[in-house]
Amino acid sequence: MEKGRDAYCSECQVGVPYLGSATYFTWIDDELITVPDFPCWICDVCGKRDWDSHALMQLNLLLSPNAGKVQQKRRPLSTAEPEKKPDETIRRKPLR
Numbered sequence: 001m002e003k004g005r006d007a008y009c010s011e012c013q014v015g016v017p018y019l020g021s022a023t024y025f026t027w028i029d030d031e032l033i034t035v036p037d038f039p040c041w042i043c044d045v046c047g048k049r050d051w052d053s054h055a056l057m058q059l060n061l062l063l064s065p066n067a068g069k070v071q072q073k074r075r076p077l078s079t080a081e082p083e084k085k086p087d088e089t090i091r092r093k094p095l096r
């Protein structure tokens with residue numbers, strides 16, 4: 001869903017971003033990944049680049065092997081993990 005994109009540039013408020021492309025850089029662990037011709041919105045006034053959110057999502061799915069999976073927390077080696085006390089909920093009296 002790409003609806004609701006501002007008509008004007010969020011940076012300068014006067015430029016109108018157009019869909020272009022640029023080389024996208026990202027780091028995965030210690031590797032620099034470059035993606036040429038990656039779609040992005042470029043402001044025609046200030047030149048602010050805004051990566052296309054849909055394309056970015058697709059790329060992230062491709063790049064991250066654990067995409068969509070819940071990341072597991074590392075357990076401490078010491079097994080005795082103190083049990084969490086249930087949070088005391090603040091009870092509010094209904095306002096009338």
Ligand SMILES: [Zn+2]
Nearest residue numbers: 009012043046
């Ligand atoms: Zn701009």
